[in-house]
Amino acid sequence: MQHEIKVNEITGITDAKVLSGGSLLTNFLRTNAEVFKRDRLALTGLIILVFFALIAIFAPVIAPRGPFEVIEADGFWLSNEKPSTDYLLGTTNLGRDIFSQLIYGSRVALLVGFSAALAVAVIGTIVGLIAGFYGGWVDTILMRLADVAFGIPFLPFIIVLVAFLTPSIWIIVLAMAMLLWRDTSRVIRSQVLVVKEQAFVSAGKVSGASNLRIIFLYIAPSILPLSALYGSLAIGWAILTEASVSFLGFSDPDVVSWGFMLQDAFNSQALSRGAYYWIIPPGLAIMLTVMSGFFISRGYEEVLFPRLRKH
Amino acid sequence: MRRGIWIYIGGRLLQSLLVLWIITTILFFLFRQAPGSPLAAYIDTTFTEEQQQALIARFGLDKPMHIQYLTYLGNLIQGDFGDSFRYRAPVTEQIMDVLPNTLYLTLTSLFIAYIIGVVGGVFLASRRGTTVEKGGIIFTLMTRAAPQFWVGMILLAIFAFELRWLPSSGTSSPGVIYRSEIQKLTSIDFWEHMLLPTFTLALFLHGLPLLLMRSNMLEVLDQDYITMGRLAGYSERFLMLRVAARNALLPIVTALALGIGYSIGGNVIIENVFAWPGLGRMLVSAVAGSDYPLAQGAFFIIAVIIVLLNFLADVLYSVLDPRVGSSSQAQGV
Numbered sequence: 242m243q244h245e246i247k248v249n250e251i252t253g254i255t256d257a258k259v260l261s262g263g264s265l266l267t268n269f270l271r272t273n274a275e276v277f278k279r280d281r282l283a284l285t286g287l288i289i290l291v292f293f294a295l296i297a298i299f300a301p302v303i304a305p306r307g308p309f310e311v312i313e314a315d316g317f318w319l320s321n322e323k324p325s326t327d328y329l330l331g332t333t334n335l336g337r338d339i340f341s342q343l344i345y346g347s348r349v350a351l352l353v354g355f356s357a358a359l360a361v362a363v364i365g366t367i368v369g370l371i372a373g374f375y376g377g378w379v380d381t382i383l384m385r386l387a388d389v390a391f392g393i394p395f396l397p398f399i400i401v402l403v404a405f406l407t408p409s410i411w412i413i414v415l416a417m418a419m420l421l422w423r424d425t426s427r428v429i430r431s432q433v434l435v436v437k438e439q440a441f442v443s444a445g446k447v448s449g450a451s452n453l454r455i456i457f458l459y460i461a462p463s464i465l466p467l468s469a470l471y472g473s474l475a476i477g478w479a480i481l482t483e484a485s486v487s488f489l490g491f492s493d494p495d496v497v498s499w500g501f502m503l504q505d506a507f508n509s510q511a512l513s514r515g516a517y518y519w520i521i522p523p524g525l526a527i528m529l530t531v532m533s534g535f536f537i538s539r540g541y542e543e544v545l546f547p548r549l550r551k552h
Numbered sequence: 553m554r555r556g557i558w559i560y561i562g563g564r565l566l567q568s569l570l571v572l573w574i575i576t577t578i579l580f581f582l583f584r585q586a587p588g589s590p591l592a593a594y595i596d597t598t599f600t601e602e603q604q605q606a607l608i609a610r611f612g613l614d615k616p617m618h619i620q621y622l623t624y625l626g627n628l629i630q631g632d633f634g635d636s637f638r639y640r641a642p643v644t645e646q647i648m649d650v651l652p653n654t655l656y657l658t659l660t661s662l663f664i665a666y667i668i669g670v671v672g673g674v675f676l677a678s679r680r681g682t683t684v685e686k687g688g689i690i691f692t693l694m695t696r697a698a699p700q701f702w703v704g705m706i707l708l709a710i711f712a713f714e715l716r717w718l719p720s721s722g723t724s725s726p727g728v729i730y731r732s733e734i735q736k737l738t739s740i741d742f743w744e745h746m747l748l749p750t751f752t753l754a755l756f757l758h759g760l761p762l763l764l765m766r767s768n769m770l771e772v773l774d775q776d777y778i779t780m781g782r783l784a785g786y787s788e789r790f791l792m793l794r795v796a797a798r799n800a801l802l803p804i805v806t807a808l809a810l811g812i813g814y815s816i817g818g819n820v821i822i823e824n825v826f827a828w829p830g831l832g833r834m835l836v837s838a839v840a841g842s843d844y845p846l847a848q849g850a851f852f853i854i855a856v857i858i859v860l861l862n863f864l865a866d867v868l869y870s871v872l873d874p875r876v877g878s879s880s881q882a883q884g885v
Contacts, residue, residue, distance in 0.1 A: 524702030
């Protein structure tokens with residue numbers, strides 16, 4: 242008997258419980274609406290994300306300068322300038338505008354966050370659906386693969402992959418997609434095991450629906466909120482991971498991300514100079530976006546696992 | 553012990569070995585993708601073609617792929633990871649040198665994090681529905697969302713550079729040399745160096761046990777036997793601490809075993825911020841410096857630790873919770 246420990250990293254929910262019935266896609270949409278209507282934290286998370294998304298979209302309009310533009314004054318680089326009305330957060334040691342870098346950094350964070358989350362949710366959901374529905378050797382192979390993914394050291398793997406291939410944010414997204422589907426697929430699988438015993442699935446079988454039809458039209462809709470939950474968690478992990486990889490110096494040198502800014506500050510003695518205006522903002526931005534993902538996933542949980550809501 | 557549990561443990565052990573073998577194979581092919589010749593560090597541009605061929609032959613790189621793979625597996629089983637390009641010394645030696653530092657940092661941080669987490673979780677559960685609880689949860693989520701290297705940087709800027717209370721990097725002050733691990737562990741200098749990285753890591757790690765403990769407590773407090781206890785006149789304090797907390801602790805033990813594995817793999821960040829000479833820092837500098845044997849060795853050791861602790865977590869869980877792991881028992885056999 243295979244025993245799995247399912248520990249949700251954020252809320253500490255140890256088991257996926259039976260979702261309330263219904264199998265239509267509209268239920269999923271209704272659940273989404275419910276999540277943000279009912280949970281103030283989830284709504285806060287959504288607002289933060291939308292805020293950063295707007296900044297990312299309008300970055301060229303908001304940022305006074307290009308992220309790599311070197312500011313010169315009297316033929317010299319304007320390095321390590323303190324914050325002023327001209328340079329809201331001062332300048333880096335190569336004379337670049339920190340505020341502009343902060344604005345442009347939101348693009349990488351959101352791009353990585355959303356694409357990794359989507360990849361993780363899609364792969365994890367499909368693997369979980371197939372493993373749970375077919376059972377037998379298909380299930381065994383897929384779940385052993387999940388074990389392998391659990392055994393590979395996450396950050397070291399990404400660092401090695403990025404270092405060996407051309408550094409780009411897409412390699413980071415790919416590496417995360419290759420490993421992080423494991424959590425999602427396990428939870429989805431155990432949920433599928435419950436759902437597939439329900440009457441509407443048997444009814445589908447009796448009426449002669451094909452396996453694929455049953456998986457994607459009968460079972461999938463009722464586990465979608467769970468995918469959304471894990472997807473929103475993955476937003477946070479993806480942003481944190483990208484920041485960490487950049488901080489360690491393995492990012493694309495032509496792209497400004499918040500992690501890259503912090504690495505730059507770290508290597509430019511911003512710490513010993515007490516340049517808090519350089520250190521604080523990028524980290525705060527990372528923390529806020531990651532938290533918004535956490536908040537949203539909590540919102541899903543409150544709706545999906547109503548037992549906890551009572552408390 | 554029950555027979556079913558041994559069968560379960562045996563099966564789980566085989567599974568872990570299988571997983572480890574697959575990871576090792578992935579590692580082999582992954583490092584084949586490394587840019588440049590695997591001997592780039594050894595081959596000097598002044599070498600003649602023949603000298604280069606001789607070197608390639610010495611390292612077995614002229615053999616077919618499957619022979620290379622088998623040699624690689626054979627060496628790994630014997631704990632032989634080859635020689636580091638940079639240090640020109642066995643990788644195993646390098647790893648053994650830094651492994652204790654990683655363990656001290658990880659285990660101390662986890663210990664502190666889990667104590668704070670368990671106590672904090674019980675506290676938040678006892679304040680359910682209050683602003684204190686809400687604030688506590690938001691604070692905990694903040695500590696999990698804040699990048700570890702950023703928290704480390706701020707602490708360094710304040711305590712190491714501005715106030716000059718604590719050292720900024722490494723395990724010892726200039727001029728201090730530890731002759732043995734015992735001497736290191738009993739020196740105040742070492743613990744001063746430990747303080748900031750431990751605090752940073754513990755701050756990040758405490759969130760999981762705290763949130764887990766809280767939700768477990770709430771779940772246990774919902775059970776009928778707690779209500780019965782209340783009716784029987786036991787004090788709320790007794791029920792909270794003696795009954796609920798005890799029952800809620802089980803998943804925490806498993807989470808701790810899992811946590812040790814993942815923290816060792818994830819220490820990469822903390823070790824680099826604080827220039828802590830451990831496994832994670834070694835891995836990063838080896839990858840950055842194209843020292844592939846060293847990087848591969850460090851990666852493998854981290855993977856072994858993770859798989860081993862995943863296995864232990866499962867075993868621990870099955871031993872502690874009699875409902876798990878023996879389906880025969882459930883059928884009354």
